[in-house]
Amino acid sequence: MKSLEELYKRALDLKNKGMGDKEISTELHLSVNTVTWLLSKDFLKESKVQDVKIGWRTAGVYGSRISSISEIIADIIDEESQIGEYQVSSILGITINGIPFATMVSYLMDKELVVYRPHPSRKEGLFSSNFASVRGKNIVIIDDVASTGETLKRTIMDVKSEGGNVVLVVVLASKIHGDEIMGVRLRSIIRTSLIGSS
Incomplete structure (x- = not known):
């Protein structure tokens, strides 16, 4: 759960900086649906995400x-x-x-x-x-x-x-x-x- 919470915080921070869901999805390498799911805090419920985050830092x-x-x-x-x-x-x-x-x-x-x-x-x-x-x-x-x-x-x-x-x-x-x-x-x-x- 901790990694999802961290991802949520990153998405929220980008949202607060004025980025739209599409821009956030590009930045975090997630689908737009996953960004919407994260920002709605649905991950706190029992639902499961249908995406894979790709990081190549x-x-x-x-x-x-x-x-x-x-x-x-x-x-x-x-x-x-x-x-x-x-x-x-x-x-x-x-x-x-x-x-x-x-x-x-x-x-x-x-x-x-x-x-x-x-x-x-x-x-x-x-x-x-x-x-x-x-x-x-x-x-x-x-x-x-x-x-x-x-x-x-x-x-x-x-x-x-x-x-x-x-x-x-x-x-x-x-x-x-x-x-x-x-x-x-x-x-x-x-x-x-x-x-x-x-």
């Missing part, structure tokens, strides 16, 4: 560790591009947590870097004008955790609407079922799944 505190994980991601991209027989033009990092990995992968693979920021209250996200554009390019999307897949779906749609072609999505950990999202191949270093029923 141990890897994130050192650039050398991010680099090591990025080498794995680059290897996965190479493998998939050979299987799919396509050339990768650019690596897209989703803010905030996908950017360090995308930056390192773009460096390791000598590819352009695209930075994308989902918008919590609008349908469309924003592509940073300080980095590469997606128009006419084969894009690999990188993020840290795929919780519900909604951020990845929005990113894929926005890349397509800007004239880009998403060829692959790579995440550190996936909580969603399946190897595709919106018809795009999804690869994860770690896949989580709940076993049994609540």
